[in-house]
Amino acid sequence: MAIITDLSGKTAVITGSNSGIGLGIARELARAGADIVLNSFTDREEDHALAAGIAEDAGVTVRYIKADMSKGGECRALIEKAGACDILVNNAGIQHVAAIPDFPVAKWDAIIAINLSSAFHTTAAALPLMRAAGWGRVINIASAHGLTASPYKAAYIAAKHGIVGLTKTTALETAEEPITANAICPGYVLTPLVEAQIPDTMKEYDMSREDVIRNVMLTRQPSKEFATVEQMGGTAAFLCSDAAAQITGTTISVDGGWTAL
Numbered sequence: 001m002a003i004i005t006d007l008s009g010k011t012a013v014i015t016g017s018n019s020g021i022g023l024g025i026a027r028e029l030a031r032a033g034a035d036i037v038l039n040s041f042t043d044r045e046e047d048h049a050l051a052a053g054i055a056e057d058a059g060v061t062v063r064y065i066k067a068d069m070s071k072g073g074e075c076r077a078l079i080e081k082a083g084a085c086d087i088l089v090n091n092a093g094i095q096h097v098a099a100i101p102d103f104p105v106a107k108w109d110a111i112i113a114i115n116l117s118s119a120f121h122t123t124a125a126a127l128p129l130m131r132a133a134g135w136g137r138v139i140n141i142a143s144a145h146g147l148t149a150s151p152y153k154a155a156y157i158a159a160k161h162g163i164v165g166l167t168k169t170t171a172l173e174t175a176e177e178p179i180t181a182n183a184i185c186p187g188y189v190l191t192p193l194v195e196a197q198i199p200d201t202m203k204e205y206d207m208s209r210e211d212v213i214r215n216v217m218l219t220r221q222p223s224k225e226f227a228t229v230e231q232m233g234g235t236a237a238f239l240c241s242d243a244a245a246q247i248t249g250t251t252i253s254v255d256g257g258w259t260a261l
């Protein structure tokens, strides 16, 4: 049984993949031989250059398709334009932090749309393609916040708990087919977005970089280490392997022990 999977001939569509975790997963699935569809809502030269770079490194076909995951029609159009979708990684996500009475309604709506409803739309469009191909993997990027809560992140936590529920339903609706659906629940991952917050937090609390990381960012991550985008990519590749064919409808935490607390 192959644990390191050969994904040649498979097409992976990864939403929100021009940065961070989505890009890490795209690189790893490309290394395993999958053709890749990168996505975000922008259409910049650098987005297409990113696609060309991965294609050159991994020797696979990589396309960049612009689609705004806050819009249901564009989510479905992304899958239609991809033409094939053996592996669907629902990764696009945003965050906003505010107490519930002050939480801007527009932010609530955007977070539910991008972090949760987009996965419903892409999954609805992708399952018929997976069924026609006779194989499929749905991988939803949830969060430790899909299993636990924190104050001031109501929309994000509602969306991430929601995507864990959607994952289970997707798994049950495909249970007798060679299709699986699982959610990866990362703890704190050092993405460019997180890296960019470190200098401001150092100033705000008058702390060293090490103290900000250990005592502010990683207070709930017992390992006191960030997870990496490469580890997210490796976990996604594992879920595509034959070893994971009977893993469906569950969550895999990659969180340094956060959810064991």
Ligand code: NAD
Residues within 6 Å of the ligand: 015, 016, 017, 018, 019, 020, 021, 022, 039, 040, 041, 067, 068, 069, 070, 091, 092, 093, 094, 114, 115, 141, 142, 143, 144, 185, 186, 187, 188, 189, 190, 191, 192, 193, 194
């Ligand atoms: P990131 O900001 O680097 O990546 C988010 C991606 O989503 C980007 O590519 C962005 O362009 C894209 N995106 C945002 N709005 C979009 C839209 N409307 N349409 C299409 N694409 C859109 O952040 P990240 O940390 O890599 O986060 C990726 C996923 O991982 C998110 O779902 C996030 O909730 C989840 N996550 C991140 C962490 C962490 O610590 N970084 C922890 C747990 C879960």
